[in-house]
Amino acid sequence: MKTTRSALVAGAAAALLAAGAAPALAQDSPDVGGGLQIGGTVASTQELILPSVSGLSSFKKAGTQKLSFTAQVTTTDDQAELSIGDGSTTSSKKLGFMTSGSKKLALPLQVRFGKAAAQPLDNPIDPELTHWNRPTAHEPAVIGLSQKVAKKAAGTYRKILFVTLSPATP
Amino acid sequence: MAGAVGLAGALLAAGAVIAQADNGAPQARAAAGGTGVSLTPQTVQHVSKNGELGKVTIKNTTANRMKVTVVIRPWIQNRGNGLVVPNLRSSMSRYIKSYAASFTLAPGQRTVHIRQIRTPKGGFFYGAVDVFARPINVKARNGIIPQYRIDGRIRVTPRRPNNKLSAGAIVLNGKGNNRSLALPTRNTGNTVDPIGGSVAIQGPTSRTNKVPAVSIIPGQVVNLNGGSLKGLKKGNYTAVWTITQGKKKTTVRRTFKL
Numbered sequence: 565m566k567t568t569r570s571a572l573v574a575g576a577a578a579a580l581l582a583a584g585a586a587p588a589l590a591q592d593s594p595d596v597g598g599g600l601q602i603g604g605t606v607a608s609t610q611e612l613i614l615p616s617v618s619g620l621s622s623f624k625k626a627g628t629q630k631l632s633f634t635a636q637v638t639t640t641d642d643q644a645e646l647s648i649g650d651g652s653t654t655s656s657k658k659l660g661f662m663t664s665g666s667k668k669l670a671l672p673l674q675v676r677f678g679k680a681a682a683q684p685l686d687n688p689i690d691p692e693l694t695h696w697n698r699p700t701a702h703e704p705a706v707i708g709l710s711q712k713v714a715k716k717a718a719g720t721y722r723k724i725l726f727v728t729l730s731p732a733t734p
Numbered sequence: 735m736a737g738a739v740g741l742a743g744a745l746l747a748a749g750a751v752i753a754q755a756d757n758g759a760p761q762a763r764a765a766a767g768g769t770g771v772s773l774t775p776q777t778v779q780h781v782s783k784n785g786e787l788g789k790v791t792i793k794n795t796t797a798n799r800m801k802v803t804v805v806i807r808p809w810i811q812n813r814g815n816g817l818v819v820p821n822l823r824s825s826m827s828r829y830i831k832s833y834a835a836s837f838t839l840a841p842g843q844r845t846v847h848i849r850q851i852r853t854p855k856g857g858f859f860y861g862a863v864d865v866f867a868r869p870i871n872v873k874a875r876n877g878i879i880p881q882y883r884i885d886g887r888i889r890v891t892p893r894r895p896n897n898k899l900s901a902g903a904i905v906l907n908g909k910g911n912n913r914s915l916a917l918p919t920r921n922t923g924n925t926v927d928p929i930g931g932s933v934a935i936q937g938p939t940s941r942t943n944k945v946p947a948v949s950i951i952p953g954q955v956v957n958l959n960g961g962s963l964k965g966l967k968k969g970n971y972t973a974v975w976t977i978t979q980g981k982k983k984t985t986v987r988r989t990f991k992l
């Protein structure tokens with residue numbers, strides 16, 4: 565399936581002109597386009613870029629540890645959403661909790677997007693972080709994670725997270 | 735200083751990680767890298783038939799090899815806003831399957847074929863091409879391990895499209911000036927043609943609101959948004975909903991009291 569994005573190309577052309585790429589057109593200049601239609605067609609696509617992340621593995625003091633990383637999203641769809649969920653399990657008691665073997669922390673991992681309120685990851689439905697109502701190209705999305713511990717927790721903990729990019733409409 | 739700010743901006747743009755602990759303890763490390771997975775095209779659409787329905791290309795632009803799994807899943811639709819997410823507890827593999835369904839992908843790309851094995855119930859299906867990619871041999875085995883999931887759409891359309899809907903009782907959401915109107919609507923047809931139109935509110939105060947179009951999965955119910963009721967006087971009202979689905983127009987009349 566192909567999606568025409570000539571509006572984007574036209575927008576880019578307008579931006580170039582606005583930036584002064586071709587500011588000196590004399591009144592009697594010939595049509596620089598020569599009547600050529602500017603446009604293009606790109607295949608519909610979705611791309612998700614994630615950085616290498618490390619952290620929140622050990623909890624040697626009581627308090628809240630935070631970690632944030634930036635995902636980048638490219639989509640040609642008019643509506644797309646980014647969500648995050650537990651990748652280790654979909655239903656057990658460990659859903660949303662950092663684990664070390666059979667142990668788990670007392671409180672669930674929290675996730676937030678931008679300045680929105682933090683949401684616990686122990687819900688059966690993955691929290692939606694954000695959504696876009698337009699095509700995007702390498703749009704950054706800052707994902708914040710926080711883990712609160714009441715006291716020192718022995719061992720090293722881990723949690724696999726699914727960062728999901730999906731169309732918002734069927 | 736400006737350079738540092740610029741560098742920080744560049745790092746963020748490249749997908750950087752920032753970590754801190756509010757008790758001042760040094761914690762997580764930062765690592766940057768342009769690592770990504772893409773799915774092209776976003777939508778595979780074909781009239782229902784056993785055999786190949788289409789193909790998608792999965793591209794791995796990271797430096798790591800990935801373990802990739804492709805599963806066809808049904809959607810779950812939010813009744814309030816019509817947004818969809820794949821149902822991770824369900825698979826359509828009895829009816830529609832990807833070939834290969836699971837493989838190791840080195841940096842580069844691979845084409846996956848989607849085939850219908852049996853005709854889905856009703857002769858149509860609207861769901862997700864759920865691509866899960868897990869980096870192999872990543873060093874981070876502890877802490878947070880993010881992995882990729884990218885969903886595309888698959889639309890197996892019926893041989894004979896049929897637009898049909900049924901509407902329920904009117905719903906008033908919110909209170910005071912935030913009160914709004916909604917009409918629970920079930921798609922009893924077999925297409926995902928957007929359903930929308932307008933609602934004319936008649937009573938002590940009259941107005942017409944636009945009803946934003948929503949694609950409803952066949953069999954599902956979504957509350958069509960009839961807009962704000964702010965400024966309407968108390969009394970009995972009649973709402974006449976004029977709803978278009980594809981080329982079919984339906985009029986629904988409902989009463990409500992403010």
